[in-house]
Amino acid sequence: MQNKLDKNSVGIVSPSSVEIKQxxxxxxxxxxxxFCLVYETYGKLNKExxxxxxxxxxxxxxxxxxxxxxINDKKPGWWDVCIGPNKPFDTNKFFIVSLNNLGGCMGSxxxxxxxxxxxxxxGPDFPIVTxxxxxxxxKLLADYLGINAxxxxxxGSLGGMQALQWAISYPDKxxxxxxxxxxxxxxxxxxxFNEVARQSIxxxxxxxxxxxxxxxxxxxxxxxxxxxxxxxxxxxDDSMRQKFGRDLREGKLHFGYDVDFQVESYLRYQxxxxxxxxxxxxxxxMTKALDYFDxxxxxGGDLSKALENTKSRFLVLSFTSDWRFSSSRSHExxxxxxxxxxxxxxxxxxxxxxxxxxxxxxxxxxxxxxxxMENV
Amino acid sequence: MQNKLDKNSVGIVSPSSVEIKQxxxxxxxxxxxxFCLVYETYGKLNKExxxxxxxxxxxxxxxxxxxxxxINDKKPGWWDVCIGPNKPFDTNKFFIVSLNNLGGCMGSxxxxxxxxxxxxxxGPDFPIVTxxxxxxxxKLLADYLGINAxxxxxxGSLGGMQALQWAISYPDKxxxxxxxxxxxxxxxxxxxFNEVARQSIxxxxxxxxxxxxxxxxxxxxxxxxxxxxxxxxxxxDDSMRQKFGRDLREGKLHFGYDVDFQVESYLRYQxxxxxxxxxxxxxxxMTKALDYFDxxxxxGGDLSKALENTKSRFLVLSFTSDWRFSSSRSHExxxxxxxxxxxxxxxxxxxxxxxxxxxxxxxxxxxxxxxxMENV
Numbered sequence: 001m002q003n004k005l006d007k008n009s010v011g012i013v014s015p016s017s018v019e020i021k022q023x024x025x026x027x028x029x030x031x032x033x034x035f036c037l038v039y040e041t042y043g044k045l046n047k048e049x050x051x052x053x054x055x056x057x058x059x060x061x062x063x064x065x066x067x068x069x070x071i072n073d074k075k076p077g078w079w080d081v082c083i084g085p086n087k088p089f090d091t092n093k094f095f096i097v098s099l100n101n102l103g104g105c106m107g108s109x110x111x112x113x114x115x116x117x118x119x120x121x122x123g124p125d126f127p128i129v130t131x132x133x134x135x136x137x138x139k140l141l142a143d144y145l146g147i148n149a150x151x152x153x154x155x156g157s158l159g160g161m162q163a164l165q166w167a168i169s170y171p172d173k174x175x176x177x178x179x180x181x182x183x184x185x186x187x188x189x190x191x192x193f194n195e196v197a198r199q200s201i202x203x204x205x206x207x208x209x210x211x212x213x214x215x216x217x218x219x220x221x222x223x224x225x226x227x228x229x230x231x232x233x234x235x236x237d238d239s240m241r242q243k244f245g246r247d248l249r250e251g252k253l254h255f256g257y258d259v260d261f262q263v264e265s266y267l268r269y270q271x272x273x274x275x276x277x278x279x280x281x282x283x284x285x286m287t288k289a290l291d292y293f294d295x296x297x298x299x300g301g302d303l304s305k306a307l308e309n310t311k312s313r314f315l316v317l318s319f320t321s322d323w324r325f326s327s328s329r330s331h332e333x334x335x336x337x338x339x340x341x342x343x344x345x346x347x348x349x350x351x352x353x354x355x356x357x358x359x360x361x362x363x364x365x366x367x368x369x370x371x372x373m374e375n376v
Numbered sequence: 377m378q379n380k381l382d383k384n385s386v387g388i389v390s391p392s393s394v395e396i397k398q399x400x401x402x403x404x405x406x407x408x409x410x411f412c413l414v415y416e417t418y419g420k421l422n423k424e425x426x427x428x429x430x431x432x433x434x435x436x437x438x439x440x441x442x443x444x445x446x447i448n449d450k451k452p453g454w455w456d457v458c459i460g461p462n463k464p465f466d467t468n469k470f471f472i473v474s475l476n477n478l479g480g481c482m483g484s485x486x487x488x489x490x491x492x493x494x495x496x497x498x499g500p501d502f503p504i505v506t507x508x509x510x511x512x513x514x515k516l517l518a519d520y521l522g523i524n525a526x527x528x529x530x531x532g533s534l535g536g537m538q539a540l541q542w543a544i545s546y547p548d549k550x551x552x553x554x555x556x557x558x559x560x561x562x563x564x565x566x567x568x569f570n571e572v573a574r575q576s577i578x579x580x581x582x583x584x585x586x587x588x589x590x591x592x593x594x595x596x597x598x599x600x601x602x603x604x605x606x607x608x609x610x611x612x613d614d615s616m617r618q619k620f621g622r623d624l625r626e627g628k629l630h631f632g633y634d635v636d637f638q639v640e641s642y643l644r645y646q647x648x649x650x651x652x653x654x655x656x657x658x659x660x661x662m663t664k665a666l667d668y669f670d671x672x673x674x675x676g677g678d679l680s681k682a683l684e685n686t687k688s689r690f691l692v693l694s695f696t697s698d699w700r701f702s703s704s705r706s707h708e709x710x711x712x713x714x715x716x717x718x719x720x721x722x723x724x725x726x727x728x729x730x731x732x733x734x735x736x737x738x739x740x741x742x743x744x745x746x747x748x749m750e751n752v
Binding site: 127185186193196198202225232235257260261263294326 | 403404405503504561562563564565567568569571572574575576578579580581597600601604605607608611613616617619620621622629631632633636637639640643644660664667668670699702
């Protein structure tokens with residue numbers, strides 16, 4: 001256990017929970033009242049309350065970003081490589097907040113929590129929330145924590161979209177924004193992958209129009225397919241070649257539909273693990289939040305106009321082998337920031353890991369983050 | 377109808393069928409006896425019987441490569457842009473043979489035909505056939521047609537693998553080989569995409585372990601998901617952006633899981649059409665033929681050794697925007713041919729259409745094919 005709780009780990013952590021007793025008007029037109037957000041914090045809020053940073057999670061992420069819940073946990077939180085004493089998001093210096101988003105399935109109000117109005121689980125009736133809605137809900141969390149402005153808001157992938165939206169929605173409440181492996185809007189290809197994932201879940205007979213919990217089942221098959229597909233798009237062709245190549249699991253072909261290749265075995269295993277921890281309705285709404293994100297839309301498609309009133313400094317990062325959110329998507333954000341005459345740094349990190357690179361301990365990547373954070 | 381039956385069309389065509397009364401030993405160890413192959417021919421076999429070319433189809437293709445079956449057909453055969461009088465595969469000069477492969481679902485012996493031994497439909501008991509098995513079955517078809525050697529064997533994608541295997545298996549029976557948008561073996565990423573497609577079909581409750589016909593159903597959901605996924609990988613990110621962008625079908629977001637974006641509507645439509653025409657067991661075995669293809673394997677992974685005894689001229693083609701079978705996969709074939717001191721021409725065609733480019737009337741592409749065919 002020594003290495004778990006070493007001097008660079010935040011150690012054992014526990015989630016907190018807050019009931020936000022305010023109503024939140026959502027982009028879909030509905031209003032949500034009295035909702036719960038689960039979050040973790042690492043480090044200490046200083047007296048001036050100006051050292052708080054917010055970590056926003058991606059599609060299948062949650063509030064548990066660093067440390068361990070239990071000494072026996074096999075893995076730390078999902079961004080433990082970045083969060084801790086002397087790490088890029090340094091808990092000696094910063095008070096770090098990481099939450100499970102509204103609509104999530106790890107404790108925050110979402111499809112598998114009770115709707116107090118009806119006494120029933122929300123299920124598929126939970127409204128589709130947007131990146132903008134999340135940012136508004138995170139603002140209420142900041143208010144609750146007594147944080148007037150974030151020193152930095154940070155996220156990768158769908159989390160990066162939230163970091164971008166924060167700068168747009170609350171220019172006076174955010175001093176720095178780090179947008180990693182993200183895009184200002186999804187491409188048709190990205191929407192298409194999400195649609196295949198959704199269709200695989202929705203057409204699973206055990207989905208029951210989203211009321212699967214009532215039937216005591218879960219749409220395992222659909223969620224598995226969605227996860228397997230997602231997984232392929234998070235890795236690069238090259239990293240899959242290096243990791244699996246054409247290696248056979250049992251040294252021979254079976255001329256049947258059981259596992260022949262290692263990569264098949266890996267995908268099935270990943271899917272199985274995911275089905276056990278993630279909720280199908282949440283997965284669906286997260287993909288819609290991705291699809292719908294497009295802050296330039298209300299500015300005639302001109303992102304630089306959407307960014308006009310932002311005041312934060314920006315760091316934009318992309319990875320060479322990421323084809324789900326390629327560097328060219330980050331370039332669009334950077335160009336728009338430059339056109340809007342904002343302070344922006346950009347790095348393209350040489351990495352072989354595909355989209356998943358943003359979770360990896362890549363020295364150049366951690367170095368760029370650390371440098372930027374030293375001036376936060 | 378004028379334009380359908382113009383001077384560059386092969387016009388109205390009818391498929392033929394042959395029962396091959398020989399036994400074929402398959403790579404899986406099983407033997408298939410007395411099997412039927414459905415094929416079409418365009419142009420005339422000359423007296424010397426040396427002007428025959430073989431067209432090999434890809435995953436979801438069939439024997440109907442050119443012309444129309446009926447004056448009212450909306451679409452011609454799948455490679456009509458390449459096959460006809462004065463087209464690259466010129467029916468004024470060549471006798472063109474196009475077949476539905478063994479294991480197919482368009483008339484050749486396959487999962488949905490009767491096993492004469494048992495009197496039952498083969499269904500999932502139809503053996504998994506390989507590219508090598510197909511080439512052997514095509515050799516028997518050549519024998520039946522009295523063709524001692526093909527002037528050229530041509531194919532795109534999985535069809536290109538057959539064109540490559542022909543040169544290896546029957547060096548004296550093929551004078552030219554055209555390998556388009558193919559690979560000498562699939563990458564882990566490609567196998568992974570195929571595995572997701574297979575899992576979506578196999579886990580569909582209406583698959584019934586492949587005996588769906590007995591139950592009077594088809595695994596529509598699974599086959600739809602497989603096709604939608606396949607479709608995304610046949611197009612380029614760029615072509616999808618140009619074709620659909622983020623266009624909304626009804627001008628607004630619905631905050632639900634019905635179609636929002638045009639690209640979603642397109643995919644669902646394509647999937648629906650595919651389910652009506654294609655057989656799930658055939659789809660499964662075709663993906664396995666792709667996964668298993670690896671002629672270098674029995675030569676310690678050295679493709680140039682596998683190519684050592686080939687005698688044909690080769691034309692290898694790839695397309696700039698094809699990411700499912702990228703140009704680098706064609707480079708591997710070309711380099712191995714060069715190392716083996718074979719006659720090879722290679723062109724990378726500038727095209728925006730992704731993997732599907734091989735079916736498109738791209739002037740540079742048709743020009744390269746035409747030039748090569750003039751010396752066949």
